Amino acid sequence: DGGITQSPKYLFRKEGQNVTLSCEQNLNHDAMYWYRQDPGQGLRLIYYSQIVNDFQKGDIAEGYSVSREKKESFPLTVTSAQKNPTAFYLCASGNGQDQNIQYFGAGTRLSVL
Amino acid sequence: GQNIDQPTEMTATEGAIVQINCTYQTSGFNGLFWYQQHAGEAPTFLSYNVLDGLEEKGRFSSFLSRSKGYSYLLLKELQMKDSASYLCAAPSYNTDKLIFGTGTRLQVFP
Numbered sequence: 001d002g003g004i005t006q007s008p009k010y011l012f013r014k015e016g017q018n019v020t021l022s023c024e025q026n027l028n029h030d031a032m033y034w035y036r037q038d039p040g041q042g043l044r045l046i047y048y049s050q051i052v053n054d055f056q057k058g059d060i061a062e063g064y065s066v067s068r069e070k071k072e073s074f075p076l077t078v079t080s081a082q083k084n085p086t087a088f089y090l091c092a093s094g095n096g097q098d099q100n101i102q103y104f105g106a107g108t109r110l111s112v113l
Numbered sequence: 114g115q116n117i118d119q120p121t122e123m124t125a126t127e128g129a130i131v132q133i134n135c136t137y138q139t140s141g142f143n144g145l146f147w148y149q150q151h152a153g154e155a156p157t158f159l160s161y162n163v164l165d166g167l168e169e170k171g172r173f174s175s176f177l178s179r180s181k182g183y184s185y186l187l188l189k190e191l192q193m194k195d196s197a198s199y200l201c202a203a204p205s206y207n208t209d210k211l212i213f214g215t216g217t218r219l220q221v222f223p
Binding site for chain 1 (some may be wrong): 115121153154155156157158161190200202204209210211213214215216
């Protein structure tokens with residue numbers, strides 16, 4: 001089965017703690033994205049990567065970090081500098097070319113303890 | 114700048130037809146997407162329009178007018194399972210980033 005897998009589905013963070021959200025895809029897509037979704041707001045882009053070993057900040061990158069060491073994987077770390085991390089986090093991938101339909105994982109819901 | 118506007122909420126009755134509108138302002142244009150998102154789940158791709166006109170896919174159709182910066186998603190023969198948020202999105206000019214609207218939450222009643 002081809003698709004995008006995010007884990008965990010639910011995650012709790014303590015004050016001052018860094019947490020890492022996993023995103024893996026087996027669609028052979030070059031581009032991967034991380035979005036944050038808050039109630040009543042659209043998806044906001046955190047980071048994106050168009051190719052292995054390269055990534056760019058999105059609109060709300062502060063307090064987050066990413067890596068892209070493998071084509072299949074694009075983990076997101078929510079650092080202690082992110083003061084309002086409670087949200088639904090969505091990972092997506094796309095072929096990075098014309099149309100560039102983005103396909104989404106099932107999401108990780110992060111809450112603060 | 115780039116901006117995408119769509120209504121926040123809509124309601125409709127099972128079996129009816131509903132039209133969800135989206136207006137966009139983008140510097141350059143490279144297509145318009147519609148996604149469906151059930152509560153707490155991932156958005157799923159519905160349609161992509163790059164040329165003017167109506168594209169039909171079963172019960173769902175999507176329309177685009179580039180001159181008016183306007184699109185709509187038409188849902189026919191509504192079913193209860195169509196209750197979801199519908200997201201309009203457009204690529205940021207000259208990049209492969211997508212700009213999303215806030216989504217339209219559709220509730221279908223029996």
